[in-house]
Amino acid sequence: MSRDVRRIPALVLPPWLAHALRAQRGPVPWSAVVRGALAGGPLLLAATAAGRVSLGVVAAIAAMLAGINDRPGSRRASVRRVGAPALAGAAGLFAGTYAGDHLGAVALTLVLTGLGLLAGGVSAVGPVASGAGTQLLVAAAIGAGMPLPDAGWQRALAFLAGAGWLLVLRLALPTPGALSGDFRFDGERAAVAEVYDAVAALLDAAGTEHAVARRAALTAALDRAQDALAGPRLRRYASSSAERRLHAQYAAALPLAEAATALAWTGEAVPRRTGEGPRRLAAAVRGATHTGPLPAPSRSAPGLRALDDALLYAADAFDHGRSGDLHTRRRSPGSVLRTVFGAAGREYGLRVGLCFGAGAAVAQALHHAHWYGQHPHWYWLPATAVFLVKPDLGPLVSRVLCRAAGTVLGALVFAGLAVVLPRPEGLVALVAVAGALIPVATRHFAAQTAVVTVLVLALVMIGGEPQASAGRLGETLLACVIVLVVGHLPMPGQRAGGVRARLTAAGGAGHAYLTHVLSGSDDRATRWTLRREAYRTLAEARAAIALTAAELPALARHAEGADEVAATLERLADTTTACAVHLDDTGLLTPHHVERLTALRGELAERRDRVGLRLPELPLAG
Structure with missing residues (x-):
C-alpha cells in the first residue's frame, strides 16, 4: 500500500x-x-x-x-x-x-x-x-x-x-594566553597568522565548489590584517624587532595570496601537500618562532611556480624581518571630501x-x-x-x-x-x-x-x-x-547611494589593477597594493549590497542588479590576478586569458548600463 x-x-x-x-x-x-x-x-x-x-x-x-x-x-x-x-x-x-x-x-x-x-x-x-x-x-x-x-x-x-x-x-x-611573548602585538600576530591559514584553505579548495567562498575568506583575512597593522607604531621609528617582523610577515603573505588565487582561478585541484607551507608559516607567526624547512610545491605550472617563489620569499622575510610598507591604505583628502x-x-x-x-x-x-x-x-x-x-x-x-x-x-x-x-x-x-x-x-x-x-x-x-x-x-x-x-521618504537623486558609491570605487580600483597588470610593469609592490585595494573595495561593496538587500522591498529594489555587477568585478579581479601570475612566468597571455578578459569586459559593460553605473572602460588585452 x-x-x-x-x-x-x-x-x-x-x-x-x-x-x-x-x-x-x-x-x-x-x-x-x-x-x-x-x-x-x-x-x-x-x-x-x-x-x-x-x-x-x-x-x-x-x-x-x-x-x-x-x-x-x-x-x-x-x-x-x-x-x-x-x-x-x-x-x-x-x-x-x-x-x-x-x-x-x-x-x-x-x-x-x-x-x-x-x-x-x-x-x-x-x-x-x-x-x-x-x-x-x-x-x-x-x-x-x-x-x-x-x-x-x-x-x-x-x-x-x-x-x-x-x-x-x-x-x-x-590578552589571556599572550603573556609568553610581547603581548602588545598579540592582535597583530593573530591577524597575520589568519592570512596564512586562509591561503592554505584556498589551496585546499582549489578545483572544488568551495573555492569562491575560500577566496572571499582570504580577502576578509587580508582586510583584518591590513587594519591590524595600519594604526600608529607602538614604538617610535619601529625599533621593535617584533614589530618589524610582523610588517615583513604581512608583506610576504601578499604574493602567496596572489599565487593561491591564480591557482584557484584555473579550476584545477593542486597536490594535497601544497597548503602545508602556508600552514607552517601561520604556526610560526602565532608562536613567534622560525619557520623551519618549508615543503616545496611542484613547479609544473605557472601558479605553482609562483607559489614556490612566494614561499622562498616568505622564508627570507621571516628570517630577516625586512619589508616595504605595503599595509597602509592611504586616502587623499580629496577622495574623502x-x-x-x-x-x-x-x-x-x-x-x-x-x-x-x-x-x-x-x-x-x-x-x-x-x-x-x-x-x-x-x-x-x-x-x-x-x-x-x-x-x-x-x-x-x-x-x-x-x-x-x-x-x-x-x-x-x-x-x-x-x-x-x-x-x-x-x-x-x-x-x-x-x-x-x-x-x-x-x-x-x-x-x-x-x-x-x-x-x-x-x-x-x-x-x-x-x-x-x-x-x-x-x-x-x-x-x-x-x-x-x-x-522611507523619497529623496532627491538616485537611491541606494552608498551601494552605488562603493560599486563605483570597486570598479575604479579594478580598472587600475588591470591597467597596471596589462602594462607589463615589473613593479610588484605597486601591483600587490593595487590588488589589495581592488579586493577590499569589492568586499565593502558586497557588504553594502547585503545590507540593502535585507531592507523592505520598497528600499531593497533600488539596489537591484548591484549584486551581479559585484560578482562580475570579482571574476575580473580573479582573472587579472591569474594574468599577472602568468605574465610573470611567460611574459605573454594565453588565448584563454585574453578570451576571458574580453568576455568579462562585455559582461561588465552590459550590467553597468543596466543599473545606471558610471564605471571606466576596461583596457583591451592581447
Missing part, C-alpha cells in the same frame, strides 16, 4: 526579519569583558570620592561608548577606532552644552539638524568615521538635553578622560540630519508639555534616533525591531533591579556588570541595546534622575516611528 507523502515546504523568513534574528558567533572576548568591568565603575567611584558625581556620569558614558567601539583586533588599530570617535564625542558634548544653554528651542533644533547633516555625510567615509559621527551626535544630544551643573569644557574633558581610561586599559592589559559630498554622503547626511532634528524637535516639545513633566530630560529620543538611522548597523526594519525589543527588555530588567539594589553602591556595581557584558552583547543589536539601556538608566539615576524606564521606552518607540518614516 502506498502512502501519499507531501513534503511541507521549509519556512523561509523574509530577509529583513532573518537579519533581525541573526547573531554573530565566536569565542567570548574575555579581555574585553575585563576592560568593560573596569571601565565605568572605577570612574564613578573616583568621581564620587571627589564630590563630582555628574562628571563621573559623563566619563562613564564615554567609557561605555568607547567599549562599543572596542572590537576585536590589534592594539594599534584600537587607538584610531576608539580615539577618533572619542574626540568627536567630546566636541559634540562641548557644542551641545553651550547650544543648549544659550539657544532657544527652534534655534537649537536647527543647530542639531545641521550637526546631523555634517555627521551623516562624514559617516559615509568608513567605519571609524561612522563611529565618530555617531558619538558626535549622541554627545551633542546629551550635552543639550541633560542638565548638569558642570561647564561645557569640564564635561568635554570628563568625556575624554572616560574614553581615554578605556583606551589605556586596551593598550596596557594583556568626494565621499562626504558625493551621492552616498548626501543621502546619508540628509537622513541622519532629518531624523536627528525631528527627534530633537519632538523631544523638546514633550519637554515643554505640562502633561509630560515626569521625565523632563529629552536627550534620549534624538540619541536613540541616531543609532537607529545608521545603515552600517544593519537594515532599517531590523534595527528598529531590535532597538524596540532591546529597550523593552532593558527597561524591564532595570525597573526590577532598581527596586532591590542599594544606592549608590548597587547601581555602581550594575554599571560594572553591564560594562562587562557589552563586548558580548555587541554580537546582536537587540542584546547590545538591552545592556546599554540598563547601563544608561543606572548612570542617570546615579546622577540624581528618578527611575525613568517607562519614559525611556515611550521615547524609544517614538524614535522608531520617526526613523521608519524618514527612512
